[in-house]
Amino acid sequence: MTYGHNRPHDKVKYQKGLKERLNKERGGKCERCSYIKLEILQVHHKDRNRSNNDLSNLELICPNCHYEEHYFENNQVKNRINKKVMLD
Ligand SMILES: [Zn+2]
């Protein structure tokens, strides 16, 4: 599994901390489809600003919901079309 491979370690640690906080608050399941598998859930930034880690800006969602959320907006930006979908 290579996902997140090139992320700096301190960032991974920090994101993990955010996820733990969200997990406690939101019950360890996807907030959109109630998918229960904490290990694969991801932290979504509602305003697309990764540095805004206020809990009201964060959503705990599964990769399917997360991909869907960003897929359409990424497709609308033509100059990003050859890049991978960015998840924030
Ligand atoms: Zn979901």
Ligand SMILES: [Zn+2]
């Ligand atoms: Zn997101």
